[in-house]
Structure formats: structure tokens, C-alpha cells
Amino acid sequence: MADQEFSTASIDDFATWEPVLRLLLAEEAQEHVARSVRVAGRIGRESWSLPLTQPVPPPGRASQVEDMREEFDAVERVQHALVDAGIDDVSFTAETEPTGTTTLRLLGPSPAVEPGLGTPHPGALILVDGSIPEPWRRLPEPAPGAEPAPSADLELLERTLRDRLPHAIGATEEEISATEARLGVVLPDELKVLYRVTRARWEDLGDDYEAAVRESAAVRCELFDLDSLYVADASSRYCRWEFGAMEAVDTPADAMVQGLVGSPGWIAFGDNGGGDRLAVDLTPGPRGHLRQVIMLSHEENVGAALIADSVTDLVLDRPSAEPSSPRGQRPPPVAHVNHASLKSIEAAAHPGLEVLSIGVWDGEPFSLAPVVGLPRLRTLTAYPGTLADPLQIGELAGLEFLELGPQEWRVLLDAGAVPRSLLAAAIVVHGNQDPLPIVALANEILALWDRPQIIQTVLEGDLGHLS
Structure with a gap:
């Protein structure tokens, strides 16, 4: 009987998603009975990410499949629909009014966007079709x-x-x-x-x-x-x-x-x-x-x-006769600047630097001046709020990959300063942010390269009064 139901499920049918939405709303509705509730998640053919509290088994017993049967069944219904539609992965966000009226938005997929990793937000944006990171292009x-x-x-x-x-x-x-x-x-x-x-x-x-x-x-x-x-x-x-x-x-x-x-x-x-x-x-x-x-x-x-x-x-189980000798000291091509690693951009800068990652930082935002002009710098990632002037990114001539927070991307887009050398990009999102503004931002970036957009499919349904 279950297989027959799956065979008729369509990815664009609200009923396909209803069991998943009810599970998500069951956790949220208790706190939001007087106003609308927003939920979001991601489901792929082989995995899924939903903000659900996992049941705790009784003392002395390990978790079992039956403990999560309701979630498994709800997700499987969507997965069967994904297979039928020839889709690998889809993110979604839904807004439910106290009356139960629900607007469900399916986000994507797009051939120019990698799925988010454990999040409904888009993953890397592939700005040049068929492009791969530089290490994957390197020959012996x-x-x-x-x-x-x-x-x-x-x-x-x-x-x-x-x-x-x-x-x-x-x-x-x-x-x-x-x-x-x-x-x-x-x-x-x-x-x-x-x-x-x-x-x-x-x-x-x-x-x-x-x-x-x-x-x-x-x-x-x-x-x-x-x-x-x-x-x-x-x-x-x-x-x-x-x-x-x-x-x-x-x-x-x-x-x-x-x-x-x-x-x-x-x-x-x-x-x-x-x-x-x-x-x-x-x-x-x-x-x-x-x-x-x-x-x-x-x-x-x-x-x-x-x-x-x-x-x-x-x-013959004989160890190597010529183990590698200790390597000489030289600056690494990948540098991490954050509260637990290097403490300044100056400490990371050297002619062989290829990757600069700026992580969590409690001090003053950083200037990128020390790395301007470095011949091999191709990747920059920066935690939101860590750059003193995002427009300095325009002075990094050879960037292939750029990962920034939404506000930093907004600065570059408004100034028309997104580096045209990029092959791929990503938007850093922390916390439970609404995916819709992030998708809109991603589509702006994709449009600069005339790449396929993240399409939204809007479905309407009624889940009954929240209580």
C-alpha cells in the first residue's frame, strides 16, 4: 500500500510534503500559536536535513529505526517523488498561518548550484560551467x-x-x-x-x-x-x-x-x-x-x-627503505586567520599564499591590503563582519573562489565590484536565517554570469489550525 502511495506522489503536490511539514510544525506550533510559523529544510535522494528533535530512547536501550519511523516515512515519500521527477536534492521553506493556511516554496534545484550541506541554504554557486578548483586541475x-x-x-x-x-x-x-x-x-x-x-x-x-x-x-x-x-x-x-x-x-x-x-x-x-x-x-x-x-x-x-x-x-611486508626526510620550514600555501590561529593578515601574507581563510574574530575587522598583489592568491573566505572594507576584494586580481556573508556580498553587488575572475562563490549563513533572501542574493550573483537561476515553486495547502 505504501509503495502505491509513493508511486502517485508528485514533487509539486502539496500532499507529498504534508507529512514532513506536520512533523516540523509539531515542534514549532507550541511556541507560535498566535502568529505564523516558518520552517525550512532540505531533502535529497540519499540524505536529508530537518530541524527535528530526535527522540531519546529509554535508559539502557539504543536508538532504533522505529523511534524515528514517522520521520523516515515522511521523508521517504518525498524521496520517491524526487526520483520520479529526476531530481537529486531540493530545499524548501514553508510559512504557516495560525489558521493552518500554508505557503510552501521549493527552492531549486539549479545545475549551477551545489546543494547546501546540512542546510536549506544554497551551497557553492558554479559561475563558470564545468569549472573545478585549482588543485583538481593540477597535473604531476x-x-x-x-x-x-x-x-x-x-x-x-x-x-x-x-x-x-x-x-x-x-x-x-x-x-x-x-x-x-x-x-x-x-x-x-x-x-x-x-x-x-x-x-x-x-x-x-x-x-x-x-x-x-x-x-x-x-x-x-x-x-x-x-x-x-x-x-x-x-x-x-x-x-x-x-x-x-x-x-x-x-x-x-x-x-x-x-x-x-x-x-x-x-x-x-x-x-x-x-x-x-x-x-x-x-x-x-x-x-x-x-x-x-x-x-x-x-x-x-x-x-x-x-x-x-x-x-x-x-x-613481503617490508617498510620503505627511504623515508622522507624532514621538510624545511616554509610558509604554507593555506593560511587561517582567526582567534585560534594567525592573528593578522600580515602574518599570513607571502608570495606563495594561495588560500586565505578569515574565521571567527573578536577584534577590529581586517584590511586586505597586505595580500593585495600576491601572485597566487585564488581563494578568500571571510566570516561575516571580519572585513574592514569588502571593496578591497576588487584589488585581488586572481580570485577564483570567494565566500562571504550576505552583507559583504551586498556591498560588492551594489558597487558592481564582484570580481569577474571568479569561477565559483558561496554565501556564508549562520543560524536559522530565512532561506528566501539568501536565494535571492545567490540569484543576483548567478545572473552576473548568466547562469541558471534557483527556481522557486510555490505550493499552497491547509494543515489545519495550529494548537
């Missing part, structure tokens, strides 16, 4: 002198693997060649040896979990099958614009691994069991070895850690 530096580690030993590697996995089914040369054609890269010899011993297919193990565990122990990782091998270039490491713009690629002269988001020379072949990917590195850092093994952390957006000098070392 050439390493013409890089050589494989002396520890790479094809015969030892194969002998060790066959001793550990005597019954494994190896890949054929045709299967290896097909993988190389799919990836557009020749697999390193050590990887070929590895897959000639075992092709790591689940069906080859007869659905035997213990056999899979033994194979992972033998090769020191959860090995991908050949169909799952991939090139871990920058596009494989998704990141929201507002987070990606805060990153920087940094590869010191003594680095074993280049501090990239991804590389066409990183061939991901396994997992450490915790979501971190292992890859053979064909574009090593200045002091690294060709075909060393690196790990890409799922908790980081940039860089990778050296795991072993070769696949042979990985399988």
Missing part, C-alpha cells in the same frame, strides 16, 4: 630521473604469491591486455605478476569468505579484480567546490610522493579494508621511486602516503 610534475626501487623483484614476488596462493586462478594475458586497453595505460610488471597469480574474482573463491580473507592477507590488501582497476586521477576524488577551493597542492623538493589530488600515473589496485585506496605510482615525487606503492586516504582530498617502495616490498 615530470620525474625523468625516477627509477624503480632495487627491491622490486619479479621472480621473488611471483614465487612468494604462488606459495601463499597455490590454488588461485590467475588472469590470462588477454584479460590483462583488455584491462590495459580500458585504462589506456600499460600495467607495471609487478602488477602483471600479481594478477597472473590471482585475478581476485569473488566467483573464483566459491563465495568463500574465509578464502577471500586469506587472499587479502597473502597480497597485503583487498585486491581489486581487473575490471575494478582504475586510474586515480583528480576526477576520481570528488570534492565539493567550497572544500576543494580550500586545498593546495604542495610537493617539497624532498617529497617521496607528489602532493596531488590525483594523477594519470596512479593506478589504484586495492583497498586497505578501511576505504583507503592503494595505488602503484608512475609519477613519483622528487625523491620517490617509480612504481612505488602509495595510499590515498578516504579522509583527505589531496596527497597520498608512501606505503612501500615496490609491490614486492608490499607483499
